Amino acid sequence: MRLPLLALLAKEPAHGYELKQALEVTFGSAYPSPNIGQIYVTLGRLEKDGFVRAVDVEQSNRPNKKVYYLTAAGREALETWVDEPTEGPRVRDEFFMKLVLAPLTGIADRMALVNRQRRHYLSLMRDLDALAERTDPENRVALLLIEGAMLHLQADLDWLQRCQEDLAL
Amino acid sequence: MDTPVVKATNLVKIYQTGGLPVPAVRGIDLTVRAGEFVAIMGPSGSGKSTFIHMLGGLETRTSGEIWLDGKRADTLSESGWAVLRRQKVGFVFQFFNLVANMTVADNVELPALLGGVSPRQARERREYLLGELGLTERAAAAPAQLSGGEQQRVALARALANHPRLLLADEPTGNLDSRNTRDVLKLLGQVHRQGQTIVLVTHDARVASMADRVVSLLDGQIVDDGAIPRTRRRPSGTAGDVVELHG
Ligand SMILES: Nc1ncnc2c1ncn2[C@@H]1O[C@H](COP(=O)(O)OP(=O)(O)OP(=O)(O)O)[C@@H](O)[C@H]1O
Numbered sequence: 001m002r003l004p005l006l007a008l009l010a011k012e013p014a015h016g017y018e019l020k021q022a023l024e025v026t027f028g029s030a031y032p033s034p035n036i037g038q039i040y041v042t043l044g045r046l047e048k049d050g051f052v053r054a055v056d057v058e059q060s061n062r063p064n065k066k067v068y069y070l071t072a073a074g075r076e077a078l079e080t081w082v083d084e085p086t087e088g089p090r091v092r093d094e095f096f097m098k099l100v101l102a103p104l105t106g107i108a109d110r111m112a113l114v115n116r117q118r119r120h121y122l123s124l125m126r127d128l129d130a131l132a133e134r135t136d137p138e139n140r141v142a143l144l145l146i147e148g149a150m151l152h153l154q155a156d157l158d159w160l161q162r163c164q165e166d167l168a169l
Numbered sequence: 170m171d172t173p174v175v176k177a178t179n180l181v182k183i184y185q186t187g188g189l190p191v192p193a194v195r196g197i198d199l200t201v202r203a204g205e206f207v208a209i210m211g212p213s214g215s216g217k218s219t220f221i222h223m224l225g226g227l228e229t230r231t232s233g234e235i236w237l238d239g240k241r242a243d244t245l246s247e248s249g250w251a252v253l254r255r256q257k258v259g260f261v262f263q264f265f266n267l268v269a270n271m272t273v274a275d276n277v278e279l280p281a282l283l284g285g286v287s288p289r290q291a292r293e294r295r296e297y298l299l300g301e302l303g304l305t306e307r308a309a310a311a312p313a314q315l316s317g318g319e320q321q322r323v324a325l326a327r328a329l330a331n332h333p334r335l336l337l338a339d340e341p342t343g344n345l346d347s348r349n350t351r352d353v354l355k356l357l358g359q360v361h362r363q364g365q366t367i368v369l370v371t372h373d374a375r376v377a378s379m380a381d382r383v384v385s386l387l388d389g390q391i392v393d394d395g396a397i398p399r400t401r402r403r404p405s406g407t408a409g410d411v412v413e414l415h416g
């Protein structure tokens with residue numbers, strides 16, 4: 001969550017609660033909304049690393065609030081992050097390990113493993129569809145995130161089928 | 170117990186073209202109850218099209234039995250099948266085949282008219298189906314003027330025109346992008362909720378995930394047949410769903 005917070009602070013200084021809200025507005029229900037505690041812990045670490053700095057702002061009738069802003073080092077870290085290519089998603093290696101190692105354990109039938117996994121993926125797909133259904137159509141970011149997850153799931157299923165064919169289960 | 174809409178027992182298809190016999194379907198048993206939505210999945214060449222064609226009488230079986238809506242069907246003549254299909258079955262082909270010299274609208278209305286409904290009812294049904302599939306504007310076009318994806322949606326509309334007892338579809342979203350797939354999914358969901366029995370072949374996980382049950386073929390045989398489980402997650406439907414769902 002470090003870099004998304006830096007990105008939000010690059011736009012304007014903000015306090016913790018505003019950052020939480022900005023994340024929610026941007027990604028909608030599709031992305032995990034961090035709790036305020038996590039946000040403050042992350043901001044604390046970013047401050048220690050010199051990427052952000054905080055100033056106390058007085059408020060009438062309330063305790064002071066800390067407003068965070070981006071430092072030059074923070075901006076540089078952000079630019080590096082944006083500019084570098086991003087690793088592709090990892091394959092679902094845990095299932096693959098199970099599949100390959102199952103015969104050694106003598107406890108699992110590969111065919112049954114693949115079939116169960118296929119039904120599980122389809123049930124995840126159904127949940128993603130339901131999620132898309134109740135997502136605000138105006139929230140393009142959330143919908144794209146959901147569509148991306150669906151395409152990944154499709155690839156997982158296709159790969160599962162290849163495993164089933166090729167391992168001569 | 171009510172009569173199943175589809176009952177296939179020990180269904181076998183061996184193609185014999187010239188040289189070696191090709192066993193495409195090797196002993197399939199399948200029972201589909203009224204209102205059920207069954208998705209058939211499996212790798213290319215596993216016999217999905219062959220199987221669904223046999224269920225619709227578009228390919229003869231080598232051995233085994235097919236019962237549709239309580240009526241023995243595998244022993245029917247070609248013309249007997251034609252009558253049965255007109256009365257009870259809507260079929261969407263993997264490679265759509267529309268009547269080339271008829272408009273989109275006429276293609277969709279024809280099965281309903283052949284089925285004996287009034288021209289007005291046929292037109293209303295056609296307008297509803299084309300509307301749901303985003304094709305209202307294309308009603309007067311000839312099939313050749315449509316993209317592959319549009320033709321496939323017309324084929325689906327035509328298959329549903331007659332409120333068939335059974336909808337058979339072979340890759341109905343095979344040529345569609347994700348927006349058009351969504352229209353097809355919505356319509357399938359709607360007719361399914363209205364009680365439509367559906368047996369559909371698909372590679373598309375979104376389509377398959379709408380089914381009540383998924384049947385997996387491998388090498389002409391069923392290797393899995395069962396319900397798609399409900400997830401154990403609470404259906405909170407708020408924060409972090411995609412990332413939680415997809416890991
Ligand atoms: N008319 C035919 N004559 C001879 N062999 C055929 C014929 N039609 C299909 N086959 C063979 O039967 C097997 C099953 O084919 P089928 O078309 O049913 O597979 P499928 O599962 O629908 O594949 P796909 O996902 O590619 O559509 C294949 O080996 C295919 O080559």
Ligand SMILES: [Mg+2]
Pocket residue numbers: 217218219263339
């Ligand atoms: Mg096929």
